[in-house]
Amino acid sequence: MRDFPAPTAATWSYAETFVPEDDVLAAARARAEEVGATAIGSGVGAALRFVAAALDARAVVEVGTGAGVSGLWLLRGMHADGVLTTVDIEAEHQRLARESFAEAGFRTQRVRTISGAALDVLPRLTDGHYDLVFCDAEKAEYSSYLDEALRLLRPGGVVAFDNALWHDRVADPAQRDEQTVAIRDLGRAVLDHDDLMPVMLPLGDGLLVAKKL
Numbered sequence: 001m002r003d004f005p006a007p008t009a010a011t012w013s014y015a016e017t018f019v020p021e022d023d024v025l026a027a028a029r030a031r032a033e034e035v036g037a038t039a040i041g042s043g044v045g046a047a048l049r050f051v052a053a054a055l056d057a058r059a060v061v062e063v064g065t066g067a068g069v070s071g072l073w074l075l076r077g078m079h080a081d082g083v084l085t086t087v088d089i090e091a092e093h094q095r096l097a098r099e100s101f102a103e104a105g106f107r108t109q110r111v112r113t114i115s116g117a118a119l120d121v122l123p124r125l126t127d128g129h130y131d132l133v134f135c136d137a138e139k140a141e142y143s144s145y146l147d148e149a150l151r152l153l154r155p156g157g158v159v160a161f162d163n164a165l166w167h168d169r170v171a172d173p174a175q176r177d178e179q180t181v182a183i184r185d186l187g188r189a190v191l192d193h194d195d196l197m198p199v200m201l202p203l204g205d206g207l208l209v210a211k212k213l
């Protein structure tokens, strides 16, 4: 392994905010803070927008709507007629997200919000139909989200997991709490899967991305 110095706080902040947020994203972030639905940062957001645009994504699943910050980034990268299907267990979070999407000017037909527990809702979605699945809900369920994503994605589609470095805990073997262990297990499952091409992006709290071959 090549020995790089860890980035300084200034370098990290420069990279995180390289693509800035606009007022619509800032308003969505404020709504997220009101209800404690921790939103992705602009580094992860820009990466998601990029992946959605590179795929020219027409069908995206998001697990963990929150107040719509990540949804806004995804919609901005997707094909102009693409539909975001977004799942959250909290109906109130989805109400705030719909406000965010409306404020950004997205037609209501572009977003399908489904209220419910991810592992109840995902099995009802269509096999092989989706270009991108973004997971940001219950960390202990990440390996199950991976199983669902592999079924939902078309060949060539991409799955992405936020918090893949989980507050610097995943890389520290002394940390054995349930969420850290679950995210570590997810990383191993992605690496070991013959049909996935992974990359770990150290943006925000870590974004694990993998293409289904």
Ligand SMILES: C[S@@+](CC[C@H](N)C(=O)[O-])C[C@H]1O[C@@H](n2cnc3c(N)ncnc32)[C@H](O)[C@@H]1O
Binding pocket: 032, 037, 038, 039, 040, 063, 064, 065, 066, 067, 068, 069, 070, 071, 087, 088, 089, 090, 093, 116, 117, 118, 119, 136, 137, 138
């Ligand atoms: C970190 S927030 C999502 C933030 C959002 N992705 C963003 O960046 O704007 C996690 C969300 O997952 C939802 N959630 C937690 N457990 C869930 C579950 N089992 N099924 C579906 N949603 C869940 C929470 O209600 C919360 O809104």
